[in-house]
Amino acid sequence: MTARTPKSKPAPLCFIISLLASTLGGQQPAASSDALLQHAITLHQAGELDDAIRAYREYLAVEPDSVQARSNLGTVLARAGRYDEAIAEYALGLRKSPDNPALLLNLGLAYYKTGRHAEAAARFERAVSLSPQFKEQVTLLLAVCYNNLGRYKDAVALLAPLEKDKAGDAGFDYLFGTALIGDGQEAAGTAVISRILSRGDSAEAYLLRGTLELSAHDRDSARADLEKAIALNPRLAGAHARLGELLLSQGDSERARAVFAHELALDPDEFTSNLNMGVLAKQDQGYAEARRYFERALRTRPNDPGVRYQLANVDLSTGNLELARRALEVLIAESPDFAEAHATLATVYYRLNRSADGDRERAVSQKLMDRRDALPAGTKPR
Amino acid sequence: MRRWWAVAALCVAGAALWVAAAGAQPEPRRPHFTDIAPKSDFAYRTDNNFTGRKYFPQTMCGGVAAFDFDNDGRMDLFFTNGAKLPEMEKTDARFYNCLLRNRGDGTFEDVTARAGLLGKKLGFSFGVAAGDYDNDGYQDLFICNAGPNTLYHNNGDGTFTDVTERSGIGTKPKDIVSVAAAWFDYDNDGKLDLIVSNYTVWTPQIDKICAVNGQEYYCHPKVYPSVAHRLYHNLGNGRFEDVTDSSGIGKELGKGMGIAIADFNGDGYMDVFVANDTVRNFLFINQKNGTFKESGYEWGVAYDENGNAHSSMGADAKDYDNDGFPDLFYNNLKGQIWGLFRNMGGKYMSYVSGLSHVSRLSEHSSGWSNGFVDYNNDGWKDLYSSNGDIDNMGEISRQPDTMFENVNGKEFRDVSAQLGPDFNHAGFQRGSAFVDLNNDGFPDLVVTSLAEKPRILMNSADNGNHWLLVNTIGRRSNRDGIGAVLKLTTASGRTLYNHVTTSGGFMSSSDKRVHFGLGTEKAIDSLEIRWPSGIVQILKKVKADQILTVTEPGR
Numbered sequence: 001m002t003a004r005t006p007k008s009k010p011a012p013l014c015f016i017i018s019l020l021a022s023t024l025g026g027q028q029p030a031a032s033s034d035a036l037l038q039h040a041i042t043l044h045q046a047g048e049l050d051d052a053i054r055a056y057r058e059y060l061a062v063e064p065d066s067v068q069a070r071s072n073l074g075t076v077l078a079r080a081g082r083y084d085e086a087i088a089e090y091a092l093g094l095r096k097s098p099d100n101p102a103l104l105l106n107l108g109l110a111y112y113k114t115g116r117h118a119e120a121a122a123r124f125e126r127a128v129s130l131s132p133q134f135k136e137q138v139t140l141l142l143a144v145c146y147n148n149l150g151r152y153k154d155a156v157a158l159l160a161p162l163e164k165d166k167a168g169d170a171g172f173d174y175l176f177g178t179a180l181i182g183d184g185q186e187a188a189g190t191a192v193i194s195r196i197l198s199r200g201d202s203a204e205a206y207l208l209r210g211t212l213e214l215s216a217h218d219r220d221s222a223r224a225d226l227e228k229a230i231a232l233n234p235r236l237a238g239a240h241a242r243l244g245e246l247l248l249s250q251g252d253s254e255r256a257r258a259v260f261a262h263e264l265a266l267d268p269d270e271f272t273s274n275l276n277m278g279v280l281a282k283q284d285q286g287y288a289e290a291r292r293y294f295e296r297a298l299r300t301r302p303n304d305p306g307v308r309y310q311l312a313n314v315d316l317s318t319g320n321l322e323l324a325r326r327a328l329e330v331l332i333a334e335s336p337d338f339a340e341a342h343a344t345l346a347t348v349y350y351r352l353n354r355s356a357d358g359d360r361e362r363a364v365s366q367k368l369m370d371r372r373d374a375l376p377a378g379t380k381p382r
Numbered sequence: 383m384r385r386w387w388a389v390a391a392l393c394v395a396g397a398a399l400w401v402a403a404a405g406a407q408p409e410p411r412r413p414h415f416t417d418i419a420p421k422s423d424f425a426y427r428t429d430n431n432f433t434g435r436k437y438f439p440q441t442m443c444g445g446v447a448a449f450d451f452d453n454d455g456r457m458d459l460f461f462t463n464g465a466k467l468p469e470m471e472k473t474d475a476r477f478y479n480c481l482l483r484n485r486g487d488g489t490f491e492d493v494t495a496r497a498g499l500l501g502k503k504l505g506f507s508f509g510v511a512a513g514d515y516d517n518d519g520y521q522d523l524f525i526c527n528a529g530p531n532t533l534y535h536n537n538g539d540g541t542f543t544d545v546t547e548r549s550g551i552g553t554k555p556k557d558i559v560s561v562a563a564a565w566f567d568y569d570n571d572g573k574l575d576l577i578v579s580n581y582t583v584w585t586p587q588i589d590k591i592c593a594v595n596g597q598e599y600y601c602h603p604k605v606y607p608s609v610a611h612r613l614y615h616n617l618g619n620g621r622f623e624d625v626t627d628s629s630g631i632g633k634e635l636g637k638g639m640g641i642a643i644a645d646f647n648g649d650g651y652m653d654v655f656v657a658n659d660t661v662r663n664f665l666f667i668n669q670k671n672g673t674f675k676e677s678g679y680e681w682g683v684a685y686d687e688n689g690n691a692h693s694s695m696g697a698d699a700k701d702y703d704n705d706g707f708p709d710l711f712y713n714n715l716k717g718q719i720w721g722l723f724r725n726m727g728g729k730y731m732s733y734v735s736g737l738s739h740v741s742r743l744s745e746h747s748s749g750w751s752n753g754f755v756d757y758n759n760d761g762w763k764d765l766y767s768s769n770g771d772i773d774n775m776g777e778i779s780r781q782p783d784t785m786f787e788n789v790n791g792k793e794f795r796d797v798s799a800q801l802g803p804d805f806n807h808a809g810f811q812r813g814s815a816f817v818d819l820n821n822d823g824f825p826d827l828v829v830t831s832l833a834e835k836p837r838i839l840m841n842s843a844d845n846g847n848h849w850l851l852v853n854t855i856g857r858r859s860n861r862d863g864i865g866a867v868l869k870l871t872t873a874s875g876r877t878l879y880n881h882v883t884t885s886g887g888f889m890s891s892s893d894k895r896v897h898f899g900l901g902t903e904k905a906i907d908s909l910e911i912r913w914p915s916g917i918v919q920i921l922k923k924v925k926a927d928q929i930l931t932v933t934e935p936g937r
Contacts, residue, residue, distance in 0.1 A: 250717065253742070282736070283741045343684065344689050350680040358680065369691075
């Protein structure tokens, strides 16, 4: 389940700016270039973003190794909403100063702003490990990243110690509730939902409860709560994605398609919607379209085995047997219990006339599926 | 062709007319179906004895066979029925099986008792397969039961004799539930063998109870064990040998449902597809030495495109795109995607549910018996499915059947709504058979539905298309000619393919005569029959719109 923060967001963390040329560390720029930098900073402070960008670039043309100027340029680019360019500048800065926590933090923020939560989380984690004082600033952002990446256990570990102080804060409660529910801690999640609802109607609480009900296959209740959440806040992140999942489970793929598309209009990187739109496109054998959605989903969760499996299936279906084979071999090396991947790899091997390999993968897949079948049955009607 | 038409229209009447002509797609005239069952006096209703408690076998009840038991040229009907639960006995007449003799005037006579087919001792019955196992010219019946299975020999005088015991075909492990069966000659020795699809081990005593919020539902199949299907080799003289293990069929454990028989790789030997419920599907490729190799993975039909096993139900194998290789169609439950697979030159199957639109068309239906049938005689086999939810808990548990019309062998469109109110009856449909009951060359449908009288749906046969029905009589091959592959070439050069089989769908057995729709063509240039014996017979200049009986030549 994804969870971008609604209403009450984590306290915004500002990009860290090195505003004074005097903080330029050991570097001693020439007087003329120093003036250029001062000019850039002045423009930056005045909010003249385009001029500031130009001025920083002029300075960097003279002093290309200035980490601080590079960082400031990234910051002003980010402020102008030009995140990709900002990311490029921060990355150049980090080449010169790989353990610069401020740069790492800024880069993390830029990634966060572009929805690249895996990259953001990695930079936040590194920044905090280098400068523990950043921890308080990044905790909530990191938790958002973890929730979006499906790393619910990590999010719970991060947020649980804060519950005593922050319980009652709408943003925190939603974030924590999402993590708990994602982690399968239903009772604790329900307690957080009750806490939110005790303060009155809340779209976030209905979304969380709907999510819980969906995972318990109580589809009627889930539908009612999810529709209530959307009615209260039509732009609530993740609500349409959950409703789409519900509709899919009820066999209504037409409406699910529309609902996922709605979610993606709000957030083009929303994982579940991209994944399911990809699956639906693949079902229609629109393989190019499916590939686009899956690749988008992989941007959000770069190593997600489910998405990589789907992409391998697209390769198999489009006759790219070698590509499918390579992807599946890596996948089963990483996830040896992925029964479906073994089954598909068996088919790929057979198509490649590698019968012995096919037989081996088939046996593995069968063993895994038998083991799964031996688990106690669920309690839901078919 | 259409482009040429459009250009001509432009020349005559200008751009406006061109637009109209190019945009206009005249809908073909479609036959519809009318239920004639109410005209006949018979008591049979599909009775699964649902009284509140949900026993495992109740979801599967009402097998149907279409066959001409008295060889009067008119196809008759046989239905299987349930039993009192938990006693598992046909305690009274409402559970008896039923044989209806086709009077030829649109009505049927219940001759079950006279024929000796009431099946009082059979317990809960499921599927039925018709085939002339002893080559005496009369089709016999095999019935799948929760208890021992039953083989009825057709005595040729309107009566049947239970020969299970002496035939040796009744052997199966204790408490195995058999749901479907198919006759075919896997070793081409001229005698029909039998494959039986088994579901699980079950008795009322070990029936599981599943409930949510105090409401009972039919348990997920996972709570019951998978079992091997069984193969019986016909030894002649009315005897069979259980070759399940020696043939390799017994190596795989599944939850068997429908069976489709066809020569998928074109090697002259019949192969077997078994649809499994929540377990991967099996494709047993005939190794031509009395053994089979399960090749579902190689052929790409074990799972769907996502590597998932679904609740596969009915199955059929016919050539829907007329390329000479039998394709595969299985259905499953609502929210899953029915599987349509195109045979790629006898080497593997390509999943085409999406390209053909079957995925979108099927997602709202829970299908049971199914099949390829050219209901409108346009030469393209359409997809039929009898539908109804597994349980009675949802809002749309009762469902109408569906007919997806084949558009030039590439894609399908749902024309169900246009096939008349009787076709669109919503129910818990289960078994179904394709049969030409009035010999007018248009396939009729017979469909069972839980707790209801079956529907006998007559095709209105009013679109003017032409046809050919071929009744094969084997001499060196099995007498039914099951397994014979037919290639028909029309005068215009169009080639159509089909093969002789009575199996298909779920729990059901269809008219053995091979049906060809010819569209507007009246002339057949040639009809080639490749018999299971290997003999190839070619008939030239065959007249359309007839039932043609073809006897296999001697070598």
